[in-house]
Amino acid sequence: MAESSLPSTALPPATNSTTTTTTTTTTTTTNLDPSFYTWSAFFSILTGSASQSDRQRYFQYRDILYEDRDISRANADKEWLFKYSPVIRFLKHNIDLLGPTDGSATIGPHNVYCVRCDDNVRSGGFDAESGIQICANHIRTKAHLEDTIAHEMVHAHDHLRFKMDPYDLRHAACMEIRASTLSGECRWTREFFHRNQWGLTQQLQECVRRRAVLSVMARPAAGGDRKVAERAVDGVWKSCFGDTRPFDEIYR
Numbered sequence: 001m002a003e004s005s006l007p008s009t010a011l012p013p014a015t016n017s018t019t020t021t022t023t024t025t026t027t028t029t030t031n032l033d034p035s036f037y038t039w040s041a042f043f044s045i046l047t048g049s050a051s052q053s054d055r056q057r058y059f060q061y062r063d064i065l066y067e068d069r070d071i072s073r074a075n076a077d078k079e080w081l082f083k084y085s086p087v088i089r090f091l092k093h094n095i096d097l098l099g100p101t102d103g104s105a106t107i108g109p110h111n112v113y114c115v116r117c118d119d120n121v122r123s124g125g126f127d128a129e130s131g132i133q134i135c136a137n138h139i140r141t142k143a144h145l146e147d148t149i150a151h152e153m154v155h156a157h158d159h160l161r162f163k164m165d166p167y168d169l170r171h172a173a174c175m176e177i178r179a180s181t182l183s184g185e186c187r188w189t190r191e192f193f194h195r196n197q198w199g200l201t202q203q204l205q206e207c208v209r210r211r212a213v214l215s216v217m218a219r220p221a222a223g224g225d226r227k228v229a230e231r232a233v234d235g236v237w238k239s240c241f242g243d244t245r246p247f248d249e250i251y252r
C-alpha cells in the first residue's frame with residue numbers, strides 16, 4: 001500500500017479502518033451540496049479553520065465532482081507509463097520473468113485499475129488475485145502515478161519472488177520498506193516540496209521508515225497501533241532496506 005501524499009492539510013488523523021487489498025470501486029452516495037463547495041470553504045481549509053469533518057466532506061465533494069476527469073487522465077498516463085517509463089518497464093520485465101510462462105501473473109494496463117477511493121490514506125493497493133488499484137483522485141502528476149504504480153509493482157514482484165504473507169507484520173514491513181525505497185517515492189525533492197519534512201541527514205531512510213510505519217499501521221493485523229508497526233519495521237529494517245532486488249542499487 002502506498003501512503004497517499006496529499007498536502008498535510010488534506011490528511012485525516014491516522015485511521016485503522018483501511019485495508020490494502022480492496023479492488024472494488026467505491027461509489028458512495030454522499031449528499032452533494034453545491035453551496036458547500038465554495039471558495040470560502042476552500043479558504044477555511046487553507047487557513048486551517050475548517051473542522052476535520054468539513055475538510056473531509058470538501059475533499060470528497062471535489063473528488064466526486066472530478067471523478068471522470070481524474071480517472072481518464074490516470075488511465076491515459078498509465079498507458080503512457082507502460083510504454084515509455086524505464087522503471088515501469090523494468091519492473092514489468094522482472095515480474096514476467098518470475099511469473100508463469102502463460103503470463104497469468106503479469107502486470108500491465110489491463111490489470112491496473114484507476115478508480116476513485118473514498119479514504120484519504122492511500123494512493124494505491126496490490127492484490128495478488130486482481131492486480132493493482134490506483135486511487136485516481138489522489139494522484140497529482142504523471143510522476144506521482146509512476147511512483148505509485150512502481151510501489152505496487154514492487155509488491156507484485158515480492159509476492160512472486162518471496163511468497164510473502166501480507167498478514168505477517170514482519171513480511172508486511174519488509175514489503176513496504178522495499179516498495180518505498182525502490183519506487184522512488186522517497187526522492188528528497190518530492191518529500192521536500194510536498195510534505196515539508198526536510199531532515200539534514202538520512203532523508204531517504206527517514207522517509208522510507210515513516211511511510212512503512214504508516215502502511216503497516218493501516219493493515220488489519222496491526223490494528224492501527226503505531227508501536228506495533230514501528231517494532232515490525234525496525235525488526236526487519238537492516239535486511240530489507242539493504243535488499244534492492246531486482247535493482248542493482250537504489251537508482252531512482
Ligand SMILES: [Zn+2]
Pocket residue numbers: 001002151155175176179215
Ligand atoms: Zn505498499
